[in-house]
Amino acid sequence: MCGACDRPIASNITPIKALGRTYHPGHIKCYHCYCPLTEKTGAKERQQRVYCRKDYKELFLPKCRACHLPVEKEAVSAVDGKLKGKWHLNCFGCHTCHQPFPDNTFYVFENLPYCRRHYHQLNNSxxxxxxxxIEGPCAQTIEGWRFHPACFKCNVCRCAITDVYYMYERRIYCETHIQQLQKQRNVRAEKRRTQFGRI
Ligand SMILES: [Zn+2]
Ligand SMILES: [Zn+2]
Ligand SMILES: [Zn+2]
Ligand SMILES: [Zn+2]
Ligand SMILES: [Zn+2]
Ligand SMILES: [Zn+2]
Incomplete structure (x- = not known):
């Protein structure tokens, strides 16, 4: 018997089973979109309500954080708990370049996964x-420019600067070479101290 029209369901018809009863195809509707439920639309239950398969996925399945479509089976979630949410297996990759992580290691920035390079790009490192x-010791100028300490060099002699530097026309000079430059032209360079830290 059909739970809606109370008539028998012929044996050659596949009934829709929902909420512990059986129905003629089309005699029960999706709670969300009101489409008649058939074998084709499917019928999924949740909290004493019946939904078509499409709405069920949209409404209740977790969404992939990359493509925003529902995730059914093949989901990736970060094992270390550093990232919230789920991804399709094929969608899990760097949020900037979309490349997968071949060795399964990735960086997290604002709760999204990134490859090493794109993480450091966002992180200004x-x-x-x-x-x-830069992963470790870091030299920083007051403009926020960052360098490996060994890469923070005078523009002329290429010696690494360990304390005072001069900035002139967006270039870095050591004391000796800014003075040399000042003999040639009227250069007003700003004397600054390098900040050293770790990233
Ligand atoms: Zn019926
Ligand atoms: Zn529906
Ligand atoms: Zn996806
Ligand atoms: Zn990347
Ligand atoms: Zn460097
Ligand atoms: Zn120099």
Whole structure:
């Protein structure tokens, strides 16, 4: 018997089973979109309500944080608990370049996964001289420019600067070479102290 019209359901018809009863196809509707439920639309239950398969996915399944579509089976969630949410297996990659993580290691920035390079790009921790990530000791100017300490060099002699530097036309000079420059032209350079830290 159909739970809606109370008539028998012929044996050659596949009934829709929902909430402990059986129905003629089309005699029960989706709670969300009111479409008649058939074998094609599917019927999924949740908290004493019936939904078509499509709405059920949209409404209740977790969404992939990369493509925003529902995640059914093949989900990736970060094992270390550093990241919240789920991803499709094929969607889990760097949020900037979309490359997968071949060795399964990734960096987290604002709760999204990134490859090493793109993490450091966002984190302002790419060295301004060699363009490689800084992970460890770091020299920083008051403009916020960051360098590997060995890459923080005078523009003329290329010696590493360990304390005082001079900035002139967005270039870095040691004391000797800013003085040399000042003999040639009227250069007003600002004397500054390097900040050393760790990233
Ligand atoms: Zn019926
Ligand atoms: Zn629906
Ligand atoms: Zn996805
Ligand atoms: Zn990347
Ligand atoms: Zn460097
Ligand atoms: Zn120099």
């Amino acid at each position: 790419l060295c301004r001289t060699c363009d490689e990530p």
